[in-house]
Amino acid sequence: MKSTVLTVGTEILFGSIVNTNAAYLSQQLQLLGIDVMYHHTVGDNDRRLRDVIDLCFRDCDLIVTTGGLGPTEDDLTKETVAAALGDTLVLHQPSLDAMRARIEMNGRKMTPNNVKQAYLPSRATPFPNACGTAPGFALERDGKIIMCFPGPPHELKDMWERQALPYLAKYVDGVIYHRMVRTFGIGESALETKLLDLIDGQTDPTLATYAKPGIADVRVASKRKTLEEAKAAVEDMIGKVMDRVGDYVYSTDGEEIYDVLAKRLIRDGITLSVAESMTGGLFAGKITSTSGVSAVFDRGIVTYTNRAKIDELGVSEGTLETHDAVSPEVAKEMVEGLAKKTGSDLCLSVTGYAGPGGGTEECPVGTAFIGCSYKGRTIVHHLLPGPNDNRELNRNRALLTMASVALGMLDGKR
Amino acid sequence: MKSTVLTVGTEILFGSIVNTNAAYLSQQLQLLGIDVMYHHTVGDNDRRLRDVIDLCFRDCDLIVTTGGLGPTEDDLTKETVAAALGDTLVLHQPSLDAMRARIEMNGRKMTPNNVKQAYLPSRATPFPNACGTAPGFALERDGKIIMCFPGPPHELKDMWERQALPYLAKYVDGVIYHRMVRTFGIGESALETKLLDLIDGQTDPTLATYAKPGIADVRVASKRKTLEEAKAAVEDMIGKVMDRVGDYVYSTDGEEIYDVLAKRLIRDGITLSVAESMTGGLFAGKITSTSGVSAVFDRGIVTYTNRAKIDELGVSEGTLETHDAVSPEVAKEMVEGLAKKTGSDLCLSVTGYAGPGGGTEECPVGTAFIGCSYKGRTIVHHLLPGPNDNRELNRNRALLTMASVALGMLDGKR
Numbered sequence: 146m147k148s149t150v151l152t153v154g155t156e157i158l159f160g161s162i163v164n165t166n167a168a169y170l171s172q173q174l175q176l177l178g179i180d181v182m183y184h185h186t187v188g189d190n191d192r193r194l195r196d197v198i199d200l201c202f203r204d205c206d207l208i209v210t211t212g213g214l215g216p217t218e219d220d221l222t223k224e225t226v227a228a229a230l231g232d233t234l235v236l237h238q239p240s241l242d243a244m245r246a247r248i249e250m251n252g253r254k255m256t257p258n259n260v261k262q263a264y265l266p267s268r269a270t271p272f273p274n275a276c277g278t279a280p281g282f283a284l285e286r287d288g289k290i291i292m293c294f295p296g297p298p299h300e301l302k303d304m305w306e307r308q309a310l311p312y313l314a315k316y317v318d319g320v321i322y323h324r325m326v327r328t329f330g331i332g333e334s335a336l337e338t339k340l341l342d343l344i345d346g347q348t349d350p351t352l353a354t355y356a357k358p359g360i361a362d363v364r365v366a367s368k369r370k371t372l373e374e375a376k377a378a379v380e381d382m383i384g385k386v387m388d389r390v391g392d393y394v395y396s397t398d399g400e401e402i403y404d405v406l407a408k409r410l411i412r413d414g415i416t417l418s419v420a421e422s423m424t425g426g427l428f429a430g431k432i433t434s435t436s437g438v439s440a441v442f443d444r445g446i447v448t449y450t451n452r453a454k455i456d457e458l459g460v461s462e463g464t465l466e467t468h469d470a471v472s473p474e475v476a477k478e479m480v481e482g483l484a485k486k487t488g489s490d491l492c493l494s495v496t497g498y499a500g501p502g503g504g505t506e507e508c509p510v511g512t513a514f515i516g517c518s519y520k521g522r523t524i525v526h527h528l529l530p531g532p533n534d535n536r537e538l539n540r541n542r543a544l545l546t547m548a549s550v551a552l553g554m555l556d557g558k559r
Numbered sequence: 560m561k562s563t564v565l566t567v568g569t570e571i572l573f574g575s576i577v578n579t580n581a582a583y584l585s586q587q588l589q590l591l592g593i594d595v596m597y598h599h600t601v602g603d604n605d606r607r608l609r610d611v612i613d614l615c616f617r618d619c620d621l622i623v624t625t626g627g628l629g630p631t632e633d634d635l636t637k638e639t640v641a642a643a644l645g646d647t648l649v650l651h652q653p654s655l656d657a658m659r660a661r662i663e664m665n666g667r668k669m670t671p672n673n674v675k676q677a678y679l680p681s682r683a684t685p686f687p688n689a690c691g692t693a694p695g696f697a698l699e700r701d702g703k704i705i706m707c708f709p710g711p712p713h714e715l716k717d718m719w720e721r722q723a724l725p726y727l728a729k730y731v732d733g734v735i736y737h738r739m740v741r742t743f744g745i746g747e748s749a750l751e752t753k754l755l756d757l758i759d760g761q762t763d764p765t766l767a768t769y770a771k772p773g774i775a776d777v778r779v780a781s782k783r784k785t786l787e788e789a790k791a792a793v794e795d796m797i798g799k800v801m802d803r804v805g806d807y808v809y810s811t812d813g814e815e816i817y818d819v820l821a822k823r824l825i826r827d828g829i830t831l832s833v834a835e836s837m838t839g840g841l842f843a844g845k846i847t848s849t850s851g852v853s854a855v856f857d858r859g860i861v862t863y864t865n866r867a868k869i870d871e872l873g874v875s876e877g878t879l880e881t882h883d884a885v886s887p888e889v890a891k892e893m894v895e896g897l898a899k900k901t902g903s904d905l906c907l908s909v910t911g912y913a914g915p916g917g918g919t920e921e922c923p924v925g926t927a928f929i930g931c932s933y934k935g936r937t938i939v940h941h942l943l944p945g946p947n948d949n950r951e952l953n954r955n956r957a958l959l960t961m962a963s964v965a966l967g968m969l970d971g972k973r
Contacts, residue, residue, distance in 0.1 A: 158595045160585030161769060164578055167600075171574030181572045182607065186581075186598035193596065193618065200614055204607065325575075334630045334670050354631070355570050358711070364575070419840075419861075425847025426833075426840030429861040433839025436915055436950055444867035447833075447843040447859030449852075453901075457858065487867075501850055532665055532691065535713065536850055 146179045146316055149201040152186040153194065153213030153222045154296055166211045166301055173305060177313060178321045178368050179207065189219040198229045202289055207316075209309075212296035214279040216258040226293060227266040230286040234264040237271055240280040247278060272308035276300045283312055290316075322375035323366035325399030326386055329549050333361040339389050343382070350382045358538050359531075359545045362399075395552060402548040407435035409555060410442075410491070418489035419445040419547075420458055420479045422470070423497035423513055424540050428547050443489045448479070458482035458494075469505070471496050473514045473525040480516030481523055491554070492518040493547050497528065499536045513543040519554040526550045526559075560593045560730055563615040566600040567608065567627030567636045568710055580625045580715055587719060591731045592782050593621065603633040612643045616703055621730075623723075626710030628693040630672040637696075640707060641680040644700040648678040651685055654694040661692060686722035690714045697726055704730075736789035737780035739813030740800055743963050747775040753803050757796070764796045773945075773959045776813075809966060816962040821849035823969060824856075824905070832903035833859040834872055834893045836884065837911035837927055838954050842961050857903045862893070872896035872908075883919070885910050887928045887939040894930030895937055905968070906932040907961050911942065913950045927957040933968045940964045940973075 150170045157164050167184045174181050182204050185197045201208050213222030227234055241263035248255050262279045265271055272281035272292075277300040283292045292309060294301045328336060333356035337344065340363065344352045350367035363386060367378040383397050395402050410417055419429050429445030432438060446457045451470060454460040459482035460475055468474040479494035497513025504510035511530025516523060531542050553559035564584045571578050581598045588595050596618050599611045615622050627636030641648055655677035662669050676693045679685055686695035686706075691714040697706045706723060708715045742750060747770035751758065754777065758766045764781040779796050783789040797811055809816050824831055833843050843859030846852060860871045865884060868874040873896035874889055882888040893908035911927025918924035925944025930937060942960050945952065967973035 152598075157582075157598060158585055159589060160582040160587075160595075161767065163582045164598070168571075168574040168577045171572055173574075175573055181574075182602065182604075183611075184566075184571065184578070184598070184600035188596065196614060196617070197597075200610060203610070332667065334672055335667075337631050338670055338672070353569060355575065356629075356711070358713070364573070421840070421843075424844065425856075426835070426843030426859045426861065429835075429840030430838065430844050433861075433863065433913075434951065434954075436913075439863050442839075442863045444863060444871060445840045445859070445861030446871075447840065447847070447861070449847065449856045449858060453858035457860075499847075499850075529666060530664075532661055535690065537848065538690075538713065540848070 146207060147182050147205040148174050148179045148207040148209060149183040149185060149205045150174070150181060151197060151201065151208050151210045152184070152296075153189060153210060154186070155188045157186045157212075158188055166296065166298055169298070169302065170209055170211070170305070174209070175321055175323075177317045178319045179313075179317065189213055189221055191221055191225050194222070194225045195229060198225070198291070206289060208291045210291065210293045211301055214262065214281070214293060214295050216256070216262050216278075220261075222293060223264065223266065226284060226291050230266070230284050230289065230291060232266040232268050232284060232286075235267045236260075237263050237265040237269075237280070240265065240271060240273070243273060243280075244278050270312065272304050272312075274300055274304060275307065276303045281308065319368050319370055320372045320375050321366060321368045322372060322379050323364055324379055324383060324397055326363040326365060326383060326394055327396040327399065327402070328361050328363070328390060328393040329359065329395055329402060329545055331361060331390060331393040332356075336361045336363065336390060336393070340386065343385060347382075350378050352382070352386070359542050395549065402545060402552070403431040404435050406548050406551055407432050407438045409552070411435075411437055411440055414441065415491050415555070416441050416443050416489040417491045417493070418443045418483050418487040419492070420483045420494040421445065421447050422449060422454070422479075423495050423499050424543050424547070425449065427540060428493065428495070428544050431544060431548075443487050446483065454479060459485070469508075471498055471505075471508050471512065471514065473527065476514035476516035476525045477523060480518045484518045490519065491551060492516075493551055495543055495547055497539070497543055499539050501536060511539045511542070513539075513546070515543070515547050515550050517550045517554050517559070524550075524554070524559055560621060561596050561619040562588050562593050562621040562623060563597040563599060563619045564588070564595060565611060565615065565622050565624045566598070566710075567603060567624055568600070569602045571600045571626075572602050580710065580712055583712070583716065584623050584625070584719075588623070590735045590737060590780070591727060592733055592735050593727075593731070603627055603635055605635055605639050608636070608639045609643060612639070612705070620703060622705045624705065624707045625715055628676065628695065628707060628709045630670070630676050630692070634675075636707060637678065637680065640698060640705050644680070644698050644703065644705060646680040646682050646698060646700075649681045650674075651677050651679040651694070654679065654685060654687070657687060657694075658692045684726060686718050686726075688714055688718060689721065690717045695722065697723075733782050733784060734786045734789050735780060735782045736786060736793050737778055738793055738797060738811055740777040740779060740797060740808055741810040741813065741816070742775050742777070742804060742807040743773065743809055743816060743959055745775060745804065745807040746770075750775045750777065750804060750807075754800065757799060761796075764792050766796070766800070773956050809963070815845075816959060816966070817845040818849050820962050820965055821846050821852045823966070825849075825851055825854060828855065829905050829969070830855050830857050830903040831905045831907070832857045832897050832901040833906070834897045834908040835859065835861050836863060836868070836893075837909050837913050838957050838961070839863065841954060842907065842909070842958050845958060845962075857901050860897065868893060872900070883922075885912055885919075885922050885926065885928065887941065890928035890930040890939050891937060894932045898932045904933065905965060906930075907965055909957055909961055911953070911957055913953050915950060925953045925956070927953075927960070929957070929961050929964050931964050931968050931973070938964075938968070938973055
């Protein structure tokens, strides 16, 4: 089954709000094995809405709409949908009664334009709204289906789970299972090159690569008759992916690298402390976003000034003078000082140029030195500048590298 | 001028990522006075992409696309766009040279599929990419324009500002000027109530409120013949807004509260140190995201364990035992210990329950105590739990409150 997610509303077109409903519905439809071919957003305009519906039905059997069910005059989704499937609106008394009860329960009075919300296409399957006034509905004709939901996300989600899932059960054959393999340190195009025959040759499971700054993901998905079969096919393919690019993989489960590291530390009872200059506390912030990490995270020290590096970490003034604050020597003294002070099993340090100012010929903006000390051994990783000198991205690259270096040390790969 | 925002990419259709690019482009187009009639998202499919382009051009003169410019085989936006406007792709040597320089600077090698990214429609106006490999471009024919941008948001934004704005200048009549007034500590609906007559009564300047967790913004925009007229109208309206809700405003310029604080500290040469428990280093990370802050930011201490609070900040064991680590007493000892240790002019501390676990009957999850010490005076602010107990939102609320408390102290309001 193929589908479209159609959002009706000017607030999306103004950019005032981000269309999270479309992402939610896409995920839900995928989970049912229903392909999503389009997202469309249209204002409250009858002709354009109708054009889009007609376009969607060239490829799709199902259109899921959100928004445009409100009480005001410009809310015309229902009229247009009914017309597209050869129906007209009639008053749906149970919806009107439910609406009156809800409004009066809140101590308000029905307004005439509320009544408009209780009109539904005559052949519609109504979806009562447990969280708001506007009912949703599904309407079918000749194998084409339109399902209409209200725009507020909590109303949509509640109605989807209570009403849409049972309604759609009869149309869903097969089950989709997917996993997200996450890599660091290999670009998207190099990753794809290594997986090209798997990507090109496969219809199921399918592989697709996605890039974010510093990270490249591979989504492995399978649609089979049963969940077990789909899972087995995905696991098998993940094995092949690991054979080729396993060195770069930090999660086969879509997790953030910081979560992977934090959970590993919690599982193995390895304590951690961090000394940050360039990243200004963000690494500690990332690691502590995982709940339960307080069992193993001891402390973080953000040493922005030379004075702080000397006082807090025992970095020597001589080293700072001879080698500059951004140097492998300082990264090493930072992490060794931290290890001595805290006794934590795993210690990390970072010093670098986040930019836009600063940097030297030898160490341009984007350069970072990352110290890592584990089981009495210290290494310093030299991170070269990335493809841009944006402060946020430079700091982000350093953060990802810190986590990657730490995982490498724990795994005995560094 | 009427426009469409067209996103190309299966990751949006899968719901793996939310389409923030569409919201950004909508806002940008609105600022230029260009109406947005549609948002569309299509996968990498030539025929469906073409169908959507044809549909858009029934109503619109301008289509702005993002995504589908990648190096991989399924990236076919350029081919389809060129065909829709009667053009074909040719190798654009300057783009290829720039791409090679960028890739080699990073110590990587061009792959054959990178070369694909340097092909552009023969009549295109190229948009060099300052943040990545794929160039964008604009292509026109018979009054119809398609502008293509890469999908990664930072590449899109950089290219939009550097390339698209100058390119579009000739199509825009009248000038839009806008300012974003940012508030903290007043909800969106209370804010709207206080500004309701200004919002309802005005056609120009227009006011619109936007809410994010903890923050409510007011966008004041004017479209006039000249920039001077538009600016004057906006400034005048901002004056009215300040008269009503000025106590809650921390920026009339769309700045983050952390930037406002950091710039204030830099301007006045006020040194800062921070001791964080609940927020795990994120406050230091936020403050150090402002370039130049190294002149005033001394250090941050992330004391997650009691041991760290005692060692690093001199919190007394007795206080931790009697009052619990999350208490006003501990927040006070943390900040006073930090001030004593560092001698920084302004010191902040925070201790609280981020959740999901933890919390007590007296201090449920979401509670935080924020210590602030300035010019020898220390206060402790008690932050009550918010409307949810999500770890990320709780930490974020604490971060915003820390910045707000610090600004209040500097202003003598606390």
